Amino acid sequence: MPIYYGTQIDSPLMLGTAQYPSPAVLAEAFRRSGAGIATVSVRREARGARAGDGFWALIRELGVHILPNTAGCHSVREAVTTAQMAREIFATDWIKLEVIGHSDTLQPDPFGLVEAARILCGEGFKVFPYTTEDLVVAERLLEAGCEVLMPWGAPIGTGLGLNNVYGLRSLRAHFPDLPLVVDAGLGLPSHAAHAMELGYDGVLLNTAVARAGDPAAMAEGFARALEAGRLAHGADPMEPRDMAAPSTPVIGQAFLS
Amino acid sequence: MTLTVNGERVALRARTLAEALEELGYGEERIATALNETFVPAVARETTMLEDGDRLEIVAPRQGG
Numbered sequence: 599m600p601i602y603y604g605t606q607i608d609s610p611l612m613l614g615t616a617q618y619p620s621p622a623v624l625a626e627a628f629r630r631s632g633a634g635i636a637t638v639s640v641r642r643e644a645r646g647a648r649a650g651d652g653f654w655a656l657i658r659e660l661g662v663h664i665l666p667n668t669a670g671c672h673s674v675r676e677a678v679t680t681a682q683m684a685r686e687i688f689a690t691d692w693i694k695l696e697v698i699g700h701s702d703t704l705q706p707d708p709f710g711l712v713e714a715a716r717i718l719c720g721e722g723f724k725v726f727p728y729t730t731e732d733l734v735v736a737e738r739l740l741e742a743g744c745e746v747l748m749p750w751g752a753p754i755g756t757g758l759g760l761n762n763v764y765g766l767r768s769l770r771a772h773f774p775d776l777p778l779v780v781d782a783g784l785g786l787p788s789h790a791a792h793a794m795e796l797g798y799d800g801v802l803l804n805t806a807v808a809r810a811g812d813p814a815a816m817a818e819g820f821a822r823a824l825e826a827g828r829l830a831h832g833a834d835p836m837e838p839r840d841m842a843a844p845s846t847p848v849i850g851q852a853f854l855s
Numbered sequence: 856m857t858l859t860v861n862g863e864r865v866a867l868r869a870r871t872l873a874e875a876l877e878e879l880g881y882g883e884e885r886i887a888t889a890l891n892e893t894f895v896p897a898v899a900r901e902t903t904m905l906e907d908g909d910r911l912e913i914v915a916p917r918q919g920g
Contacts, residue, residue: 614920639919640887642861642912645880650915654885657916667919675892682894683887683914754920782920804920 600777600799602746603692603724605663609634610794610824612665612779613817614804621656623813628660631817635663637694637802639670640684650687665726667694668714672707677714681723693718694748694781694802696728704754704782708735712742719743728781731765733772740776747773748781748802751793755805757785760792770797787816787823794827795835856907873900875911886915 600607613633618624628636636657643650657664666684671677674697681693697714699707706729715725719742727739731749739747749769752758760766761783770778780793781802790801801824810816857866860879869875872888872895888895889912895903905911 614918616918616920618918637919639917640914641917643881643884643886643915644861648884650885650917653918654916669919679889679892679894682896683889686887686894686896687885687914687916802920 600779602726602777607634607663607800608632609821610798610800610828611635611790611821612637612781612800612802613807614802615657616804617808618813624808625656625660626814627807627817628662630814631807631821633662633817633821635665635802636660637665637667637804638688639667640680640687663692664688664690665692665694666690667728668696670698671696672698672701672710674710674714674717677710678717681714681718682721685723691722691724692726693723694726694728705750706730708732708738711735712738715739715744716742726779731762731769733765733768736769736773740773746777746779748779750782751780751789751801752783754782756783757806758783759785759789760796763792763796766793766798767796787819790820791823791827791830794824795830797831800824856905856909858905858908859910861911861913867905870905871901872903872905872911875905876900876913879913881913884915886913888913 609632611631611633612635614637666688668677668680671680677697697707697710698704715727718725725744726746726748727744728748736747752761777799779800779802780798784803785806793801807813807817867875867878869878891910
């Protein structure tokens with residue numbers, strides 16, 4: 599099971615907490631998925647609303663690790679300030695660092711991401727950067743102090759799966775001992791299984807579960823797929839080949855023609 | 856003085872950030888603050904003086920992906 603910044607987590611699944619039809623469905627999805635980490639955010643609180651306190655109580659009851667994000671931040675300053683506020687609110691040094699570079703694709707701004715990661719690592723944060731699968735950006739993030747990388751599978755909320763399998767495989771090969779998590783873009787359990795078959799340590803998803811017709815069932819589906827993929831990777835899969843090869847023995851076949 | 860609190864202009868009597876949060880009714884809520892885009896930790900609220908036109912952001916836990 600994955601170890602992030604010295605903390606072992608009993609599940610490869612990081613599950614988001616947004617977009618569920620109700621708090622009860624959210625809680626049931628977490629229970630059936632066995633997710634070990636919940637992602638959360640900070641947002642403006644209206645006077646007298648006390649919405650934050652209610653959500654905080656719900657999350658505490660889940661009994662999982664909390665990973666706050668900087669979702670929606672488009673600049674280094676925004677992301678750093680948001681991370682600082684999140685650390686105080688959630689009482690954790692963990693931060694899922696998002697610095698969004700494009701409003702259509704919600705893809706990371708790699709330049710701002712590296713700069714923000716350097717600042718936050720310097721302030722003692724344990725940074726989980728939402729990044730692309732770009733190898734050079736990955737190296738810069740490690741130089742900045744990150745000990746986990748979270749490359750995207752596809753743009754946030756698209757459900758397209760792993761758009762660049764080569765890039766993800768390459769990242770895994772270059773950093774065999776680094777915790778790697780596919781973050782964003784997954785739509786089906788098979789996508790999660792694929793990530794684990796590539797040797798990834800986990801996946802982070804939200805929309806695929808929360809927007810499913812039955813979020814709790816989908817959450818369990820993802821959990822089973824993650825386990826299947828993890829077992830397959832550890833079992834040393836066969837190499838694909840272009841030509842067919844019979845699996846049933848040829849020797850001893852009756853001569854009937 | 857007049858502050859911009861979470862994007863809305865609000866007239867306050869408060870002189871410090873702690874007084875402003877009290878006046879605005881946040882009390883003991885689990886919140887964090889940023890003044891003029893800079894994080895102000897909870898321990899610094901009582902000593903953080905406000906000025907007319909300051910921009911105050913008050914955030915709380917929310918759902919996230």
